Amino acid sequence: MERSLSENGSSGTYGSSEEEMSITKGPWTEEEDSVLSDYITLHGEGHWNSVARYTGLKRTGKGCRLRWLNYLRPNVRRGNITLQEQLMILDLHSRWGNRWSKIAEHLPGRTDNEIKNYWRTRVVKQAKQLKCDVNSKQFRDTLRFVWMPRMLERIQAQASSSGQAQTTLTSKVQAQSDPCGGATATASNPGLLSEASSAVDVHEASLSDSGASYSLMGCGSWSSYGAEEGYGGVDLWTDENIWFLQQQLADDF
DNA sequence: AATCCCAACAACCGCCGTCAC
DNA sequence: TGTGACGGCGGTTGTTGGGAT
Known part of the structure; x- marks a missing residue:
């Protein structure tokens, strides 16, 4: 399935190229983490594109999902693989x-x-x-x-x-x-x-x-x-x- | 002290499957 | 049935911190 250019691999959250230009990349800040965590605490997981849309985070839906699953989610263990x-x-x-x-x-x-x-x-x-x-x-x-x-x-x-x-x-x-x-x-x-x-x-x-x-x-x-x-x-x-x-x-x- | 190198980890990208319309 | 939106997965790349020189 061909994806539109505006998607940028992010499942089309941002419709215009103008918005796409403002997408933040790279490491997440504490503030972004906090916003994402708060939103998911209130609304639960899923609807990742909505997360990005409603929180004002300049991240892709996929980025939000990945950040939550790999880092912010409770019970995630990192390092020290036994x-x-x-x-x-x-x-x-x-x-x-x-x-x-x-x-x-x-x-x-x-x-x-x-x-x-x-x-x-x-x-x-x-x-x-x-x-x-x-x-x-x-x-x-x-x-x-x-x-x-x-x-x-x-x-x-x-x-x-x-x-x-x-x-x-x-x-x-x-x-x-x-x-x-x-x-x-x-x-x-x-x-x-x-x-x-x-x-x-x-x-x-x-x-x-x-x-x-x-x-x-x-x-x-x-x-x-x-x-x-x-x-x-x-x-x-x-x-x-x-x-x-x-x-x-x-x-x- | 400066730099280089490398391992570990975080994040991004593209593809694919599913679902709703 | 076709199409688009979305989520998930696996591959890859970028970043960073620590050790070696």
Whole structure:
């Protein structure tokens, strides 16, 4: 479908080229964030072109939507992708490919944009270093059936050696009703806990369907790891881990 | 201290599917 | 049924901050 020039990729919010010229681009200011948040608090999500129109924000409808979903929305988690989340991303990507929004559904609080960024900046980069096509069957199978189970074992070992810390964490998480380490259930969002749990359940089922010989759920309350300092933000791509992966890939040849 | 480089993240763009008229 | 408006998705680019030189 051909779009009119006036749309500028923004679904035609601004009809005249004169208005289009005044569209703001680049980073959002605190004031803009505030205006957008206030509007959505009052009127709810959706009707993005109306948001731009009625708030006076010189942003496209798409821009408003993106800003809300990726940044302003309550429960959005940014940074510190946990080991479990990293493994989850790898696993789900091996299943669904670049279906970022679908993958994001299984990582409560994470946005498709963040997962996409993680994939491109970390996984693709490592694959390149290993002189491997990130979408090749060899790379994906090695990740999924050899490397990831190994990473999982390590996480479990780490968890069992610091059981006390996990117990403390788990109780803390339960007290906060915070299954995903940062997204706290609130009166305005009472469904978060069950939402996260159902996502986990779905994933557990899909793992067994996949025939994979491991389970990301095997280490107890996986989601609680997300809140644990020391787990959150830990990089899967250490030199040692990459070396192991390299050996596995070499063996496959 | 200045600059360069790179990783991480935010935001934009174009395409596509859906829906209302 | 055709058309336009809109929202969503994935790819890509721009910006920024921190580390290296």
